[in-house]
Amino acid sequence: MRLSKPLSALYSTEAPTSRVDEVGLNPKISNAFVNVASENLTEVQSKVVPEMLSTNNGVLVRAKTGTGKTYAFGLPLMNEWITDKNFERQESVHSLIINPTRDLAFQTQMALDRIWKQCGGQSKRRIDLCVGQVKYDQILRGVNGRTKSAAFVATPGRLEDMLNSKPDFRNAFKDLRHFVIDEADVLCDNDFKEALLSIVKTLKANHSDPSKLKVTMFSATMDNNTKELADRLMGPEHKYIDVTSGREVTDSVNQSLITTDGLYETFAVAMELLLEKLSERNSKVIVFMPNIKATEYFYELAREILGNKFGPRFPVLPLHGNLRQSRRNTVQTRFRNARSGVLISSNVGARGMDFPGVNCVIQLGVQLETASHTHRVGRTGRAGTTGESISILSKAEKFYAERLRKEGHVLEEIEKPQVSEAIESEIKSAGKFIRPDYNSLLSSMLGTYASVPRLDRDADPKALVLDCGRLYQAMVGGERLLQVSARDLDRFGVTKEDIDGVFQVDGVLKGNYRPRGNSYGNRNGNRSGNRNGYRNGNGSGNRNRDNDWNSGRRSDRNFGSRDNRGRNDQRRRSYDRWDKQDDHY
Numbered sequence: 001m002r003l004s005k006p007l008s009a010l011y012s013t014e015a016p017t018s019r020v021d022e023v024g025l026n027p028k029i030s031n032a033f034v035n036v037a038s039e040n041l042t043e044v045q046s047k048v049v050p051e052m053l054s055t056n057n058g059v060l061v062r063a064k065t066g067t068g069k070t071y072a073f074g075l076p077l078m079n080e081w082i083t084d085k086n087f088e089r090q091e092s093v094h095s096l097i098i099n100p101t102r103d104l105a106f107q108t109q110m111a112l113d114r115i116w117k118q119c120g121g122q123s124k125r126r127i128d129l130c131v132g133q134v135k136y137d138q139i140l141r142g143v144n145g146r147t148k149s150a151a152f153v154a155t156p157g158r159l160e161d162m163l164n165s166k167p168d169f170r171n172a173f174k175d176l177r178h179f180v181i182d183e184a185d186v187l188c189d190n191d192f193k194e195a196l197l198s199i200v201k202t203l204k205a206n207h208s209d210p211s212k213l214k215v216t217m218f219s220a221t222m223d224n225n226t227k228e229l230a231d232r233l234m235g236p237e238h239k240y241i242d243v244t245s246g247r248e249v250t251d252s253v254n255q256s257l258i259t260t261d262g263l264y265e266t267f268a269v270a271m272e273l274l275l276e277k278l279s280e281r282n283s284k285v286i287v288f289m290p291n292i293k294a295t296e297y298f299y300e301l302a303r304e305i306l307g308n309k310f311g312p313r314f315p316v317l318p319l320h321g322n323l324r325q326s327r328r329n330t331v332q333t334r335f336r337n338a339r340s341g342v343l344i345s346s347n348v349g350a351r352g353m354d355f356p357g358v359n360c361v362i363q364l365g366v367q368l369e370t371a372s373h374t375h376r377v378g379r380t381g382r383a384g385t386t387g388e389s390i391s392i393l394s395k396a397e398k399f400y401a402e403r404l405r406k407e408g409h410v411l412e413e414i415e416k417p418q419v420s421e422a423i424e425s426e427i428k429s430a431g432k433f434i435r436p437d438y439n440s441l442l443s444s445m446l447g448t449y450a451s452v453p454r455l456d457r458d459a460d461p462k463a464l465v466l467d468c469g470r471l472y473q474a475m476v477g478g479e480r481l482l483q484v485s486a487r488d489l490d491r492f493g494v495t496k497e498d499i500d501g502v503f504q505v506d507g508v509l510k511g512n513y514r515p516r517g518n519s520y521g522n523r524n525g526n527r528s529g530n531r532n533g534y535r536n537g538n539g540s541g542n543r544n545r546d547n548d549w550n551s552g553r554r555s556d557r558n559f560g561s562r563d564n565r566g567r568n569d570q571r572r573r574s575y576d577r578w579d580k581q582d583d584h585y
């Protein structure tokens with residue numbers, strides 16, 4: 001993206017930055033960067049590029065969202081490719097970059113390719129993908145074909161599978177120089193940790209000289225788990241570069257908070273705000289919803305209401321884990337290229353996704369992990385631009401704002417907008433123009449709450465549950481009650497009297513019963529313990545199926561090829577959940 005202002009002005013709140021031609025990069029790379037991005041590096045690039053060019057040790061990097069981490073690792077890698085005279089003739093893959101989702105892998109590959117093409121490199125060696133839904137043969141062409149892969153951008157499921165099941169592929173990494181772990185905190189999380197360790201083990205076991213393999217890790221959010229794993233993967237000599245100055249989101253994003261009386265008002269206020277924001281010229285907004293069902297519902301609603309106001313060609317786009325990858329790619333390209341429009345997204349669009357020109361992010365409700373908030377906010381105010389983030393929480397969800405504040409987010413309370421009668425009536429009559437499955441929408445909302453850690457310590461679970469029931473009544477009108485199983489409600493510790501006139505219960509409530517180790521009852525707040533609690537009535541006791549975690553149906557189709565099927569059965573389930581759907585994030 002070309003910027004009209006000098007970068008020093010754009011990054012004025014951050015430390016002095018360097019020019020791209022003064023950090024020791026080959027002129028071909030720095031000239032390409034000037035053509036593609038800027039003459040100036042961002043702060044993280046100014047610190048990381050020289051470090052990566054000179055050190056033999058690993059580097060762990062924490063930098064604010066949208067400050068250019070991709071090129072911070074991409075430029076030094078490509079610099080090595082261009083300065084090695086024998087590079088074209090080498091067979092081994094030089095660099096491996098791992099991302100948690102396919103969407104991010106595509107984006108990373110495209111960003112690096114832009115520079116690499118400017119250098120004329122792609123005719124010699126390419127940057128290829130190793131992700132689910134790319135055919136095995138196509139991936140293998142990068143190691144067996146005439147034009148060898150300089151680098152692979154991979155997701156964990158397909159990468160581990162290929163390394164384990166395809167000897168040709170595995171052997172192509174014997175002189176690998178760089179292994180870059182992007183969004184490191186997610187990849188060090190319990191779901192991926194085992195796979196990541198297994199990948200590193202395989203890479204090292206097959207390496208001609210493991211001491212030459214450099215590992216680098218990047219993220220905006222960093223927890224102790226990540227730091228511990230960094231020690232394991234990179235050794236104690238690795239360097240830690242933190243350019244967040246304690247804040248994970250850039251100062252150029254103003255964060256505010258609107259409190260509503262309940263979930264129904266939350267949806268109405270969000271729609272009113274959206275109309276207001278999109279009425280401004282060249283306004284590009286992302287609305288983040290708490291789960292897939294809510295994303296689908298709000299998208300249908302927005303398509304109708306915004307279509308009536310701005311015309312049918314106005315970009316109103318959905319992004320969530322239940323969409324096919326091809327549709328997700330189309331949506332992302334359309335939104336990336338649009339001057340104005342709205343993306344209604346689940347967590348799948350929250351991390352790393354780079355959509356230029358987003359001036360406002362609206363977030364509804366609570367999330368499993370507060371790190372999600374940081375990444376969602378970080379979709380605006382990128383590359384030195386300014387942005388606005390508005391969180392909408394119901395009174396019962398307000399505990400979440402306190403958590404965010406404790407973690408350093410500055411949320412300014414603002415007045416909620418007056419919801420117009422037109423919007424009220426559109427929401428109430430939504431059943432006529434969309435096919436809302438209100439039952440599963442509300443089950444998903446209950447599931448989202450059930451997946452939040454420490455709920456019973458910080459919040460009033462009863463109030464949240466009752467709000468779900470009232471939302472249902474407001475949506476369907478009349479006296480109909482939401483039908484839920486006693487087992488689901490038991491998790492929130494409600495009694496028959498509490499929910500009288502709000503839910504129709506299947507089974508017998510156990511009063512204030514809360515199962516041991518249930519999702520919100522896990523007081524230590526660790527992430528592994530809080531995902532097993534909720535059954536949303538569709539047969540699975542695992543996690544909140546609609547939280548973008550595991551609701552998907554597509555996978556690394558050929559995962560578990562004959563020779564590793566049994567061994568990887570357990571792990572495959574984890575990849576399936578991720579690689580197909582991405583996402584709890």
Ligand SMILES: Nc1ncnc2c1ncn2[C@@H]1O[C@H](COP(=O)(O)OP(=O)(O)OP(=O)(O)O)[C@@H](O)[C@H]1O
Binds near residue numbers: 038042045220351
């Ligand atoms: N030196 C630069 N000058 C101007 N723009 C830049 C520069 N470096 C990167 N950019 C642009 O900034 C945007 C954000 O970059 P990138 O996606 O790498 O950020 P990030 O730090 O990885 O974000 P996130 O934390 O969300 O993953 C991209 O559009 C990128 O092209």
